[in-house]
Structure formats: C-alpha cells, structure tokens
Amino acid sequence: MNDSTALALRRLSHVYVGDKGASLAVEGIDLAVAKGEFVSLVGPSGCGKTTLLSLLAGLFPPTTGEVWLGGERVFGPSPKVGYMLQQDYLFPWRTIRDNAAVGLEIQGTKSKETMKKVDGWLEELGLGGSGYRYPHELSGGMRQRVALARTLVTEPEVLLLDEPFSALDLHIKMQLEELVVETLGKLGKTAVLVTHDLSEAAAMSDRVIVLGRNPGHIRKEIAIPEPIRSTDPIEARKLPGFQTLFEELWAELDAVDEGKGGESHA
Amino acid sequence: MRNPEQQAAGEPESERAEVSGAQEERAALMDDLYAKHKRNARRTSALAFATQVSLLVAFIVLWEAAGRNKWIDPLLFSFPSKLLDQLWTTMMDGSLWPHVGATVMETIVGFLLGTLTGTVLAAILWWFPFLSRVFDPYLVVLNSMPKVALGPIFIVGLGPGFASIVAITLMVTVIITTINIYNRFREIDSGYVKVVRLFGASRLQLFRLVILPGSFPVIIATLKVNVGLAWVGVIVGEFLVAKIGLGYQIIYGFQVFNFTLVLSSLVVIGVVATVMYQLVAWLEKRLTEGWRER
Numbered sequence: 226m227n228d229s230t231a232l233a234l235r236r237l238s239h240v241y242v243g244d245k246g247a248s249l250a251v252e253g254i255d256l257a258v259a260k261g262e263f264v265s266l267v268g269p270s271g272c273g274k275t276t277l278l279s280l281l282a283g284l285f286p287p288t289t290g291e292v293w294l295g296g297e298r299v300f301g302p303s304p305k306v307g308y309m310l311q312q313d314y315l316f317p318w319r320t321i322r323d324n325a326a327v328g329l330e331i332q333g334t335k336s337k338e339t340m341k342k343v344d345g346w347l348e349e350l351g352l353g354g355s356g357y358r359y360p361h362e363l364s365g366g367m368r369q370r371v372a373l374a375r376t377l378v379t380e381p382e383v384l385l386l387d388e389p390f391s392a393l394d395l396h397i398k399m400q401l402e403e404l405v406v407e408t409l410g411k412l413g414k415t416a417v418l419v420t421h422d423l424s425e426a427a428a429m430s431d432r433v434i435v436l437g438r439n440p441g442h443i444r445k446e447i448a449i450p451e452p453i454r455s456t457d458p459i460e461a462r463k464l465p466g467f468q469t470l471f472e473e474l475w476a477e478l479d480a481v482d483e484g485k486g487g488e489s490h491a
Numbered sequence: 492m493r494n495p496e497q498q499a500a501g502e503p504e505s506e507r508a509e510v511s512g513a514q515e516e517r518a519a520l521m522d523d524l525y526a527k528h529k530r531n532a533r534r535t536s537a538l539a540f541a542t543q544v545s546l547l548v549a550f551i552v553l554w555e556a557a558g559r560n561k562w563i564d565p566l567l568f569s570f571p572s573k574l575l576d577q578l579w580t581t582m583m584d585g586s587l588w589p590h591v592g593a594t595v596m597e598t599i600v601g602f603l604l605g606t607l608t609g610t611v612l613a614a615i616l617w618w619f620p621f622l623s624r625v626f627d628p629y630l631v632v633l634n635s636m637p638k639v640a641l642g643p644i645f646i647v648g649l650g651p652g653f654a655s656i657v658a659i660t661l662m663v664t665v666i667i668t669t670i671n672i673y674n675r676f677r678e679i680d681s682g683y684v685k686v687v688r689l690f691g692a693s694r695l696q697l698f699r700l701v702i703l704p705g706s707f708p709v710i711i712a713t714l715k716v717n718v719g720l721a722w723v724g725v726i727v728g729e730f731l732v733a734k735i736g737l738g739y740q741i742i743y744g745f746q747v748f749n750f751t752l753v754l755s756s757l758v759v760i761g762v763v764a765t766v767m768y769q770l771v772a773w774l775e776k777r778l779t780e781g782w783r784e785r
Contacts, residue, residue, distance in 0.1 A: 282689055284685070284688065284689070301691070302688060302689050302690065302691045303691070304690075304691065306689075307689075308685075308689040310682060310685065310686065312682055314680070314682040314683050314685070314686045316683065316700075316701070316704070316705075318704050318705075318707070327686070327687065327690065327700065328690040330700070331687060331690040331691060331692045331696055331700070332690060332691065375686075379690065
C-alpha cells in the first residue's frame with residue numbers, strides 16, 4: 226500500500242452465518258481507492274455491494290482478508306469514515322441541529338465551537354434557518370441533506386454512500402448528486418458510492434466497479450474518461466460520450482444476468 | 492424555479508384583474524365550504540354530548556325510580572339519592588377522606604414503582620440478550636398468572652398494611668410493563684442503531700441516544716395502562732388487608748350488608764380513577780410535544 230491509497234480491501238471474503246446456514250456473500254475482493262477518488266460499486270441485488278460497504282466501515286470483521294484505511298487496518302468503526310444510509314434515519318425527537326450534531330455527541334467533541342461548525346454546514350447545504358425544526362417538518366430531500374451534514378461535521382476522510390439518493394424524486398436526486406460531488410470535491414474527500422442507478426454511477430464517479438454475484442466478485446472496472454469525469458453530474462449526462470458509457474455499463478450488467486449469475490437466487 | 496406569484500406578476504394588467512376576480516370567487520366558495528364543514532362537526536359533537544348526558548340522567552332517574560318503587564331490591568342495589576346522602580354525610584364528617592387518601596397514595600406509588608421497575612428490568616434484559624433468552628418463558632408464565640393470588644404471601648411477609656398493598660400492585664403491573672417496553676426496545680429500527688454504531692457509539696450511548704428516547708411513547712402508553720392495573724392491585728390488596736381505603740369500605744359494606752356503602756365507594760373510585768387517567772393523558776401530551784413518529 227502506498228501513501229496515496231485511502232482505502233484498500235485485500236483478498237477479502239465474507240460469509241454470513243445464520244440459523245438457515247452459511248452463505249458466501251463476497252469472495253476474493255481486491256480493491257484500492259486512491260485519496261480523493263470517487264468510486265462507485267454497481268451490480269445486481271445480491272452481489273454484496275452493501276456487505277462491502279459495511280466491511281469498509283468496520284461494522285463487522287471480514288471472514289478472511291483485510292480492510293485497510295490509510296495506513297491502518299480496520300477493526301471497528303472509525304471517526305475517519307463517514308457513512309450515509311439509504312434513508313436519512315434522523316431521530317424524530319431531536320431538532321435538525323441536534324440531529325446533525327449526534328456524531329459529535331458520541332465522539333465527545335460537542336462544544337460551542339463545534340456547534341458553530343454544525344450551523345455552518347447546515348447553512349452550506351441550504352438548511353439555514355431549519356436548525357430548530359423537527360425532521361417531520363422537512364421534505365425528503367432536505368432530510369437527506371441533514372444526514373449529509375451529520376456525516377460531514379465529524380470531518381471524515383472517507384465517505385461511504387449506501388444508495389443515499391435512491392428514495393428521492395429524480396429532480397431532488399440530481400440536485401443532491403450535484404451537491405455531494407461538489408462538496409466532496411472541494412474538501413478533497415475520498416468516496417465510495419453504492420448504487421443501482423447506472424447513470425448516477427457514471428455521472429458522479431472517477432471509476433465504476435461492476436460486481437457479479439453468487440458469490441459477489443469484481444467483474445470489471447471501468448475508468449470514467451475525461452471530460453465526463455471532471456464535469457458535474459447534471460452537465461455530464463448531456464455530454465456526447467455519456468450515452469456510450471452508459472451502454473457499456475448496461476451491457477456489463479446484462480452479462481451478469483445472463484452469465485453464471487443467472488441461476489435462481491434467494 | 493418560478494413560483495406562481497412571480498408568474499402572475501409577469502402577466503398584463505387586464506389578465507391579472509380577471510384572474511384575481513375569479514380567485515375571490517373561489518376563495519369565497521372555499522370559505523363557505525369550510526364554514527359548513529365546521530358547522531357540521533360542531534353539530535355532531537354537540538349531539539354526541541347531549542346524548543351522553545341524557546343517557547346518564549336517564550340511568551340515574553330510572554335507578555332512583557326502580558329503587559324507590561321496589562322494582563329492584565333496594566337493599567342490594569340501593570339508589571342514587573341514598574348514595575349521595577351517604578357520600579355527603581361521610582364527606583362532611585370527614586370519615587371518607589382517610590380512605591380516599593390511603594387508596595390514592597397506594598395507587599400512585601404502586602403504578603409509578605411498577606412502571607419504573609418494569610423499565611429498569613426491560614433495560615437489563617436488553618443489555619444482556621442472554622438473560623432475555625433465559626427469562627423469556629418465565630416472563631410468559633408469570634404474565635399469564637393471576638398475580639393478585641400472591642397477595643396472602645405479601646401480607647404475611649410484609650405485614651398487613653401499605654407495603655404489602657404496594658407490593659401486590661407492583662406485581663400486577665411490573666411483568667406486563669417489562670414485556671411491553673422490552674419488546675419496544677427490540678423493535679427500534681435497526682437503521683437508527685446503525686447510525687450511532689457508525690459513529691462508534693458504546694452500548695450505553697446507543698441506549699441513551701436511541702433506544703430509550705425512541706421508546707418514550709410506549710413507556711408513556713404503558714403508564715396509562717398501569718393506572719388501570721394499579722387500581723386492581725390496590726383494591727384487591729385492601730380487600731385482603733381490610734384496614735383502611737376504598738377497597739376496605741367495599742369489603743366492610745359487603746360484610747355488614749350495606750350496599751349503599753359499596754356502591755358509593757365505587758362511585759368515588761370511578762371519579763378518582765378518571766382524574767388520574769386524565770392527568771397521565773395530559774402528561775403524555777406535554778412530554779411528546781414537538782416530535783411525532785413518522
């Protein structure tokens with residue numbers, strides 16, 4: 226591992242063990258993400274995307290293999306990693322401000338100063354003036370922005386995004402994609418995005434990784450060419466090369482379905 | 492994004508006048524519809540209230556008539572004016588109040604203690620999943636057992652008085668409280684748990700920040716149920732101890748065949764129980780203001 230690597234998975238396999246037996250979720254994953262890089266994981270359901278993200282976050286240890294974050298092995302959740310879930314999961318009994326500060330509270334760094342930072346982030350993400358309202362008073366898009374603020378205030382180096390836009394309307398979703406890419410780019414943060422949406426993956430990322438299933442494995446890596454890569458997501462979708470790229474990804478996913486991943490799947 | 496007002500501002504004068512004319516008409520129509528709806532709603536609630544009052548009055552009048560004319564046995568069923576007379580006399584000479592005081596005290600202490608203990612037990616079960624695995628069948632059995640049947644044991648153990656009545660009440664309320672609250676603890680959406688675990692929360696932080704506040708509405712709802720259950724525990728306890736209290740008055744009235752005393756005690760219990768329930772309902776409203784479940 227060299228200095229420019231933010232995240233790495235080494236020969237990683239994971240088996241879920243439950244009452245119904247053991248199932249192999251992912252096998253033989255090798256992946257390195259450079260500092261400041263935006264990588265997307267796409268693939269059919271059941272290919273272990275969310276498993277990989279949970280392993281990166283240190284929610285549970287892999288059955289075999291290693292997870293590396295910067296120069297250290299991951300053995301549990303780290304303040305260096307931020308995670309955004311598919312739903313906002315804002316606590317209904319906390320105000321927006323207190324929701325955004327929950328990470329600070331847990332890490333014991335909540336103070337007048339850091340609360341100023343919370344307000345700053347809310348302002349930055351277009352939520353100024355909503356700090357003392359409650360989640361049920363906000364729209365879905367606003368709530369997901371609060372969740373983003375909650376993730377960013379603890380200043381993680383790496384962001385893991387688990388389909389954070391999938392529950393939103395198309396319009397709001399594209400606005401948020403834009404906001405996330407812009408914000409992360411400005412801060413130079415590393416990000417790994419899990420998504421079902423191929424055009425989202427193509428528009429936001431520097432690199433897209435297509436996963437196959439039974440068990441989950443890396444099928445193909447596609448580097449996003451310039452200028453799509455450096456163009457913001459809404460504009461990138463209008464560029465001439467975008468459709469070709471989308472079709473390339475589409476063909477890869479189709480191949481997953483027709484190929485050995487085609488057998489019946491629980 | 493343009494909003495309708497801005498769009499309207501861009502249109503010529505004449506069109507705007509027309510639109511605003513139509514708008515006034517529409518506003519008038521909507522106000523009218525709303526007023527009608529409110530009138531209807533008011534009429535329905537007035538009618539419901541009038542019916543409730545008439546039913547009560549009819550019941551009391553009928554009872555009075557039936558008692559005085561011996562359609563029913565007045566020795567057994569008494570009648571309202573006799574009840575009122577009994578209540579009035581005991582209120583005036585002060586002999587009612589110690590009974591009310593004792594019973595209310597036992598009920599409040601019993602149900603607060605029951606709810607508190609139940610919550611603490613639920614927290615312990617949540618903290619040690621192995622314990623909950625072990626105790627699950629015992630809780631089920633204890634819950635289906637008539638807890639008041641343990642009354643005699645408490646009376647011998649704790650002496651015939653306040654302590655054993657509170658203990659009986661505690662037994663009646665604590666098991667169901669533990670089960671309800673523990674179930675709620677476990678039902679908290681795993682997404683919320685994931686959020687705090689990703690920030691590296693300890694188990695105590697998880698409990699304090701997510702599990703407990705997330706269960707608040709259920710805890711308050713349990714408080715409401717426990718008001719009713721506590722009355723059962725207290726009245727049965729007073730039956731058994733038979734020293735003081737509204738339950739004692741009932742058992743005494745029964746033994747000396749004074750059913751006016753029995754029924755008047757029931758009326759007092761009804762009034763006090765309603766007041767307590769309303770207090771808890773008010774508390775619930777105060778405590779859960781501001782946020783609601785999605």
